[in-house]
Amino acid sequence: MGTQKTAAFDYGVLDEILARHRAQPEAIIAILQETQEHYRYLPSEIFAYLAERMRISEAQIYSVATFYENFSLTPKGHYIIKVCDGTACHVRKSIPILERLYSELGLSAKKPTSDDLAFTVETVSCLGACGLAPVITVNDKVYPAMTPEKTSELLITLREEMQNAQD
Amino acid sequence: MINQEYMMVDGIPVPLEGEKNLLEVIRKAGIKLPTFCYHSELSIYGACRMCMVENEWGGLDAACSAQPRAGASIKTNTQRLRRYRKNILELLLANHCRDCTTCQNNNNCKLQALADRFGIEGVRFPNTADQPKLDTSSRAITRDSNKCILCGDCVRMCNEVQQVGAIDFAHRGSNMTISCAFDRPIAESNCVGCGQCAAVCPTGAIVVKNDVHKVWADLDDPNAKVTVQIAPAVRVALGRAFNLGEGENAMGKIVAALRRMGFDEVFDTSTGADLTVLEESNELLNRLATNPDMPLFTSCCPAWVRYCEQNHPELLPHVSSCKSPMQMFGAIIKAQYSTSERRQVHVAVMPCTAKKEEAARPEFAPGGHPDVDHVITTQELIHMIRESGLVFEELEAEAVDAPFAASTGAGVIFGVTGGVTEAVLRRLAGNKSPSALRAIAFEGVRGMEGVKETRILYGDRQLRIAIVSGLGNAAALIERIKAGEHYDFVEVMACPGGCVSGAGQPYVPQEQKAQRGKGLYAADLQSCLKRSEENPLMMSLYSGLLKGRVKELLHVHYAANHTAQGEE
Numbered sequence: 001m002g003t004q005k006t007a008a009f010d011y012g013v014l015d016e017i018l019a020r021h022r023a024q025p026e027a028i029i030a031i032l033q034e035t036q037e038h039y040r041y042l043p044s045e046i047f048a049y050l051a052e053r054m055r056i057s058e059a060q061i062y063s064v065a066t067f068y069e070n071f072s073l074t075p076k077g078h079y080i081i082k083v084c085d086g087t088a089c090h091v092r093k094s095i096p097i098l099e100r101l102y103s104e105l106g107l108s109a110k111k112p113t114s115d116d117l118a119f120t121v122e123t124v125s126c127l128g129a130c131g132l133a134p135v136i137t138v139n140d141k142v143y144p145a146m147t148p149e150k151t152s153e154l155l156i157t158l159r160e161e162m163q164n165a166q167d
Numbered sequence: 168m169i170n171q172e173y174m175m176v177d178g179i180p181v182p183l184e185g186e187k188n189l190l191e192v193i194r195k196a197g198i199k200l201p202t203f204c205y206h207s208e209l210s211i212y213g214a215c216r217m218c219m220v221e222n223e224w225g226g227l228d229a230a231c232s233a234q235p236r237a238g239a240s241i242k243t244n245t246q247r248l249r250r251y252r253k254n255i256l257e258l259l260l261a262n263h264c265r266d267c268t269t270c271q272n273n274n275n276c277k278l279q280a281l282a283d284r285f286g287i288e289g290v291r292f293p294n295t296a297d298q299p300k301l302d303t304s305s306r307a308i309t310r311d312s313n314k315c316i317l318c319g320d321c322v323r324m325c326n327e328v329q330q331v332g333a334i335d336f337a338h339r340g341s342n343m344t345i346s347c348a349f350d351r352p353i354a355e356s357n358c359v360g361c362g363q364c365a366a367v368c369p370t371g372a373i374v375v376k377n378d379v380h381k382v383w384a385d386l387d388d389p390n391a392k393v394t395v396q397i398a399p400a401v402r403v404a405l406g407r408a409f410n411l412g413e414g415e416n417a418m419g420k421i422v423a424a425l426r427r428m429g430f431d432e433v434f435d436t437s438t439g440a441d442l443t444v445l446e447e448s449n450e451l452l453n454r455l456a457t458n459p460d461m462p463l464f465t466s467c468c469p470a471w472v473r474y475c476e477q478n479h480p481e482l483l484p485h486v487s488s489c490k491s492p493m494q495m496f497g498a499i500i501k502a503q504y505s506t507s508e509r510r511q512v513h514v515a516v517m518p519c520t521a522k523k524e525e526a527a528r529p530e531f532a533p534g535g536h537p538d539v540d541h542v543i544t545t546q547e548l549i550h551m552i553r554e555s556g557l558v559f560e561e562l563e564a565e566a567v568d569a570p571f572a573a574s575t576g577a578g579v580i581f582g583v584t585g586g587v588t589e590a591v592l593r594r595l596a597g598n599k600s601p602s603a604l605r606a607i608a609f610e611g612v613r614g615m616e617g618v619k620e621t622r623i624l625y626g627d628r629q630l631r632i633a634i635v636s637g638l639g640n641a642a643a644l645i646e647r648i649k650a651g652e653h654y655d656f657v658e659v660m661a662c663p664g665g666c667v668s669g670a671g672q673p674y675v676p677q678e679q680k681a682q683r684g685k686g687l688y689a690a691d692l693q694s695c696l697k698r699s700e701e702n703p704l705m706m707s708l709y710s711g712l713l714k715g716r717v718k719e720l721l722h723v724h725y726a727a728n729h730t731a732q733g734e735e
């Protein structure tokens with residue numbers, strides 16, 4: 001199909017990832033994971049390129065990318081907040097925490113990422129930290145025994161942190 | 168046989184003879200087990216659960232994915248199984264469009280047939296079917312995802328057999344659909360239009376694009392002169408719909424039917440194929456002298472050409488510059504009647520969905536006027552005949568029209584894998600005695616296998632020839648060629664078995680497609696002319712209409728860097 005590249009896109013990152021996995025089709029999940037780690041989502045530009053390099057079709061990669069919840073085809077926020085809604089967290093009131101996040105950030109299950117790309121709010125089924133319930137994580141840092149109030153405070157801290165980083 | 172192993176199917180002993188799965192054993196026992204997701208040519212998917220049987224312990228096995236076991240005893244028709252099958256059908260129907268009367272696949276749908284067979288009288292679940300969601304972007308196929316039962320047959324056909332991968336499952340759970348990457352319209356994908364997905368789809372979720380109304384409109388126009396050509400493979404696949412045998416040659420009746428329907432002149436694409444044989448053999452000889460390193464690939468199959476353009480553009484200079492028989496003939500017919508008072512319309516009846524895309528390519532529309540205005544498939548012609556009310560079975564056979572009435576057996580066998588090669592070999596053969604020609608048939612060119620090879624002696628040179636059908640087989644061969652294996656001539660047909668298996672033909676299981684090929688070889692036996700160069704029409708064409716116009720009318724450039732060869 002010729003080399004399908006978009007001019008403004010840096011394919012060097014993909015080349016590195018592909019090299020690590022010798023562009024093996026069997027490694028598709030690992031390749032997508034590492035790609036997502038870098039871009040924080042799966043940009044549409046990567047599909048045609050991966051398809052050609054790995055010699056599988058775009059539709060096949062799209063199939064994998066849409067099957068797993070973990071992959072996102074839309075950009076995610078700077079902070080990815082995961083609210084555990086496993087049984088333990090649920091009975092210890094994780095839903096009010098989620099609702100607080102949604103209302104403060106103007107988000108919903110259908111719209112998980114804020115327009116300024118600062119926050120993404122997701123739920124997960126169990127983080128395996130039931131003793132600390134209810135738990136949320138922010139970019140993989142764990143915050144145990146949360147309440148809606150603590151959540152609001154945390155949001156203020158995160159916003160300040162981002163502000164400082166930008167200045 | 169001493170050690171013959173058996174198993175019991177509904178109390179009857181059935182010998183095990185290396186069947187791959189339980190389903191094959193059961194079918195051998197004369198039982199039509201219902202299936203949606205099983206096709207012998209595809210991998211086992213085991214998703215639809217229609218093929219469930221009860222084993223001796225009362226457990227349920229999916230017959231398509233269970234191994235036959237010597238001494239086992241299974242039942243295929245119990246109260247419990249009947250109830251399960253009904254349940255599955257009801258669940259499938261619950262979110263399926265049930266407007267059967269207005270579906271293009273009405274009476275040609277496995278879901279409908281099985282609902283009838285298992286006596287579904289009502290569906291207990293609320294109908295959650297959405298409005299039809301049509302993808303009409305392709306000229307070859309039309310998709311309606313709301314008629315899809317997610318059996319995955321199309322996906323496995325496109326991925327495994329064709330290795331195109333235009334479609335796949337997307338999303339999951341109740342959101343699962345069959346789609347192209349990013350839910351794009353299929354015309355924007357790498358689909359090559361082969362239509363094989365439509366051929367295996369058990370419902371109306373993927374169907375052949377219907378162009379019948381355009382043809383009727385032109386037939387009704389008194390200011391239009393409507394000519395038509397009929398491809399070889401059509402004649403051996405159409406008759407079954409009208410109670411003739413599978414593979415029975417119905418050409419004479421088709422000609423009669425087309426005349427009765429109002430076509431002004433009726434021709435046989437085999438005549439176009441004779442032109443292709445002559446041009447392509449010249450091209451091959453030329454190439455042997457000038458570029459002997461790479462093989463010459465055939466160009467008759469538009470799905471293959473499209474595949475090559477997309478996946479191996481570097482091979483295009485090695486694809487024959489010959490137009491396909493349909494396009495050669497279309498150009499000739501349009502040239503012949505260029506001074507006609509009436510508006511010229513040329514229709515091609517083809518076994519193929521990709522021909523619809525081919526006819527619309529700008530390369531074949533000089534001055535914006537396509538050489539072939541409409542392509543209808545065998546399926547569509549069957550509909551037109553039915554619609555017209557003609558009693559096909561009772562039509563008297565008629566012959567095609569002058570001035571293009573002559574064709575040869577070499578042209579007719581184009582419709583089956585290996586046919587193009589055999590026709591070219593007849594042209595190249597040094598010894599043209601009838602027995603030498605017959606011998607070519609036994610050199611490995613015939614048969615429905617997806618990959619065939621043969622060698623012939625030309626002068627003092629051994630020519631190595633490969634014949635592949637199914638794009639997956641083509642892909643594997645190309646790998647070998649790129650790795651340094653040498654061939655002189657490669658015939659590629661996108662559909663497994665060649666045009667007789669085209670997606671525009673009525674669907675029959677793989678096993679019956681061979682019958683159609685036999686029908687074409689029988690037609691070859693009956694034709695008095697076996698070799699294209701014996702066709703008296705060729706002589707007059709080359710000294711008349713084609714004079715100085717061979718390149719314009721018979722050849723094509725598929726790419727900017729594609730230089731035409733075989734020119735005299």
Ligand code: SF4
Nearest residue numbers: 325358359361362364
């Ligand atoms: S027409 Fe052929 S290439 Fe296109 S989606 Fe169907 S099987 Fe795949």
Ligand code: SF4
Nearest residue numbers: 315316318319321368
């Ligand atoms: S489109 Fe047809 S073949 Fe494909 S999954 Fe749906 S029902 Fe099966």
Ligand code: FES
Nearest residue numbers: 213215216218231
């Ligand atoms: S045919 Fe066996 S599960 Fe579909």
